[in-house]
Amino acid sequence: MTEQLNADPAELAKFSDLAHRWWDADSEFAPLHQINPLRLQWIDSTVGGLAGRRIVDIGCGGGILSDAMARKGASVLGIDLSTKGIRVAQLHALEAATPNVQYREVAAEALAQEQPGEYDVVTCMEMLEHVPKPESIVQAAAALVKPGGWVFFSTLNRNPKSFLLAIVGAEYVLNMLPRGTHEYLKFIKPSELAGWCRGARLDLVGTRGMQYNPFTRRYWLSGDTDVNYLVAARKL
Incomplete structure (x- = not known):
């Protein structure tokens, strides 16, 4: 079943093993907690309010x-293929009484067929x-959004600087992330992501880097x- 999905079993297992620590702000997921206000604010301001x-x-x-977007007043569906991750998200939503957020274990491509536009x-x-196949995720995102709607991606650039900072620095020197969190060859150049967006009829509106x-800290x-970057696009 997993082999038919756009998912790497080793990646799912890696994040499943850490799932119980998602909401520990001092855990391996500390960087995500720290950058979340930045990306939330950028998304919120770009779309003119969530x-x-x-x-x-x-x-x-x-x-x-x-959770953060739901607390901004949006109606949010979070999807993932990690069973443990989804269960942790659902439990946190219950414990925190987060309004208007639901979670499903479903592939982006399957949801795009089920709920296009x-x-x-x-x-x-x-x-x-x-x-x-990251380009398949881009296609699914484009299929899910309404014409004129917004799509946001964030990922890692592929170049010597990103290898030194995101892998050697973050995983081996600073120990910000567990070793093996990222694979350099899976990093994505902005030009590659831009090409996938154009192919999915997404118009790139803005790009920001994260330093x-x-x-x-x-x-x-x-x-x-050069290293971490975010992209905002609109459906044509």
Whole structure:
């Protein structure tokens, strides 16, 4: 079954083993908790406010971004293929009484066939570099969003600088992430992502880079897309 899905069994197992730590802000997922306000603010300001929007969050994991968008007044569906991750997200939503958020264990491609053009916003953050066919996820995101709706991606650039900072630095020197979290060859150049977006009839509107200072432990958005970067696109 898994071999037929756009998913790497080893990647699913890796994140499933850590699923119980999704909502521990001092765990391996600390960087996601730290960058979440930045990406949430950028998405919210780009679309002119998330309140009242219908959103699907592809690769939601334990629901960190899904939960935050729901608290902004959106109606959010978080989807993932990690059973344990989805259960953690559902449990957190119950415990935190998060309004208007639901979670499903379903592939983006399957949901796109089931609910085409039903969402105002689609997000897919820190997920494309973990699947065998990222271009298929881009196509699914484009199918899920309404004409004129917004699609957001974030991923890692592929170049020597990103290898040094995102893998050697983050995983081996600073120990911010478990070793083996990322595979360099799965990183995605902005030109590659732009090409997939054009092929899916998504018009690129904006790109931002995310930077980190290991001494102050502060993240910020900038115009430097050499390592982590975010993309905003609209459905034509």
